Amino acid sequence: xxxxxxxxxxxxxxxxxxxxxxxxxxxxxxxxxxxxxxxxxxxxxxxxxxxxxxxxxxxxxxxxxxxxxxxxxxxxxxxxxxxxxxxxxxxxxxxxxxxxxxxxxxxxxxxxxxxxxxxxxxxxxxxxxxxxxxxxxxxxxxxxxxxxxxxxxxxxxxxxxxxxxxxxxxxxxxxxxxxx
Numbered sequence: 001x002x003x004x005x006x007x008x009x010x011x012x013x014x015x016x017x018x019x020x021x022x023x024x025x026x027x028x029x030x031x032x033x034x035x036x037x038x039x040x041x042x043x044x045x046x047x048x049x050x051x052x053x054x055x056x057x058x059x060x061x062x063x064x065x066x067x068x069x070x071x072x073x074x075x076x077x078x079x080x081x082x083x084x085x086x087x088x089x090x091x092x093x094x095x096x097x098x099x100x101x102x103x104x105x106x107x108x109x110x111x112x113x114x115x116x117x118x119x120x121x122x123x124x125x126x127x128x129x130x131x132x133x134x135x136x137x138x139x140x141x142x143x144x145x146x147x148x149x150x151x152x153x154x155x156x157x158x159x160x161x162x163x164x165x166x167x168x169x170x171x172x173x174x175x176x177x178x179x180x
Contacts, residue, residue, distance in 0.1 A: 010100055013093045020089035021165070023082060025158035031079055032151055039072050076136070083129055090122070101172055111171040118164040125157045 001009070046065050053059065098115065101107065128150045135147040 013096045016089050017093035017097060020086040024086040027082060028155045035075060043068055080133060087126055105175050107175045114164055114167050118161055121157050121161050125154050128154050
């Protein structure tokens with residue numbers, strides 16, 4: 001491979017890695033802070049309208065509750081698909097970037113320790129995401145407490161992983177400057 005092709009491949013892989021992480025963690029922020037609360041509020045309002053209609057002796061629209069559950073399930077399914085794509089892109093680009101960085105220059109102990117921490121936390125995120133997807137297939141009454149905590153844990157871990165990625169970039173750039 002020519003040096004220009006290597007540079008282009010490296011830049012493409014870094015872009016894929018950052019975008020995939022941003023999509024997953026950014027999507028988690030939107031899902032947890034906007035979509036989830038909006039769906040819960042809409043469900044609460046639908047139940048109140050149904051209770052009020054029943055109290056007043058009017059017909060209730062039970063289809064509205066089913067439609068809301070269907071919308072919620074569709075959003076969850078589409079987000080799961082997006083997370084799966086992001087996880088695949090992160091794995092492929094991450095493995096490439098690890099080998100690229102470790103063979104480019106001498107990076108030092110701090111880089112290696114930070115990299116190991118980042119990889120361990122990223123694998124924990126992957127594990128939680130896979131666990132959550134499997135638990136979602138179980139009836140709601142049989143899901144463990146971790147199922148409801150997993151989205152927040154994934155988000156918190158993702159923020160730390162992003163921070164460690166920034167630290168790694170700084171350490172790598174410092175190693176490059178030291179080589180010159």
